[in-house]
Amino acid sequence: MNYSSPEFLKLLKERDHQAVSSLINDYHEALIKGALKQGIGVDQAEEVVQATWTTLFEKVDNFEGRSHIRTYLFGIMYNKIKELWRSNKKYTHNFEDEQMDQLFDEFGGFMPNTSPIDPSIWTESQQFISILEEELDTLPPNQRMAFVLKEVERQPTEEICKILDVSSTNLGVLIYRAKNALRVKIEKRYKQEGTDG
Amino acid sequence: MDKLIKAIRHFLHEEVSILAPKWLKRRMISCQQVTEILSSERHVSSFKKVQLHMHMMICQCCTNYKAQLKFINQKAKNIQPPKFSAEQQVKIDNSKEDLINKFSNNK
Numbered sequence: 001m002n003y004s005s006p007e008f009l010k011l012l013k014e015r016d017h018q019a020v021s022s023l024i025n026d027y028h029e030a031l032i033k034g035a036l037k038q039g040i041g042v043d044q045a046e047e048v049v050q051a052t053w054t055t056l057f058e059k060v061d062n063f064e065g066r067s068h069i070r071t072y073l074f075g076i077m078y079n080k081i082k083e084l085w086r087s088n089k090k091y092t093h094n095f096e097d098e099q100m101d102q103l104f105d106e107f108g109g110f111m112p113n114t115s116p117i118d119p120s121i122w123t124e125s126q127q128f129i130s131i132l133e134e135e136l137d138t139l140p141p142n143q144r145m146a147f148v149l150k151e152v153e154r155q156p157t158e159e160i161c162k163i164l165d166v167s168s169t170n171l172g173v174l175i176y177r178a179k180n181a182l183r184v185k186i187e188k189r190y191k192q193e194g195t196d197g
Numbered sequence: 198m199d200k201l202i203k204a205i206r207h208f209l210h211e212e213v214s215i216l217a218p219k220w221l222k223r224r225m226i227s228c229q230q231v232t233e234i235l236s237s238e239r240h241v242s243s244f245k246k247v248q249l250h251m252h253m254m255i256c257q258c259c260t261n262y263k264a265q266l267k268f269i270n271q272k273a274k275n276i277q278p279p280k281f282s283a284e285q286q287v288k289i290d291n292s293k294e295d296l297i298n299k300f301s302n303n304k
Contacts, residue, residue: 020301036278108227151273172237
């Protein structure tokens with residue numbers, strides 16, 4: 001079924017059984033997997049996706065089809081996840097601008113104690129992906145989402161901007177902060193493991 | 198050879214940090230700017246690309262930064278959501294049916 005066609009949109013707004021059935025069958029599991037990649041459990045992911053469908057069908061009459069319905073659907077879902085995180089106070093540490101500035105001196109050069117290390121030690125580690133997933137959990141929601149959509153799901157920049165409702169410049173800032181935070185935290189973990197022995 | 202290159206980069210970067218006057222340092226592309234460009238993968242002018250390339254030739258910190266990013270990006274592709282158990286799959290399939298019945302008008 002062509003989800004971009006005006007005919008499909010018309011059928012969806014009329015709650016045609018085949019149109020609704022096709023959409024839900026095609027996207028329900030993808031939505032759950034997308035939610036799981038953001039680090040929430042299966043039960044919560046299902047609740048979020050149920051809420052996503054409810055919101056879609058509440059708002060579909062106003063949906064004009066300027067973006068693909070997939071983008072619209074995933075945009076709703078990621079907003080639901082952000083609401084969930086805000087209510088659970090999900091993230092514990094915010095890598096703020098002040099911390100970013102502490103990495104660099106007045107001329108923008110790395111400070112001696114913050115210089116990035118050679119990552120060859122990371123390549124030897126079999127636990128790197130687990131460490132990466134754990135540190136992803138500590139990122140602020142927008143940064144985590146931007147990183148997962150860009151680097152885990154490999155979505156095109158334009159699509160991510162529509163889903164997160166940000167400009168490409170803002171997305172660049174989110175990705176920059178996310179990657180910087182991740183590499184600093186991962187470095188600390190490996191330094192700590194080296195100290196602990 | 199690799200160690201020698203790293204040592205030369207370190208030496209050159211230190212010399213530039215010490216010897217270059219402040220007005221020149223302010224005009225040169227900084228590590229902070231380099232990290233921003235590398236992370237965000239935004240488009241930059243040809244002039245900026247040349248500056249970036251020259252900075253990378255003498256800065257071991259930014260070279261390490263780039264290698265770290267490359268490694269994180271490569272490993273991130275391997276992050277997978279947990280697989281559904283048989284029970285979870287049944288629950289999901291039932292949810293789909295319930296949703297279809299809830300939101301469609303006719304059969």
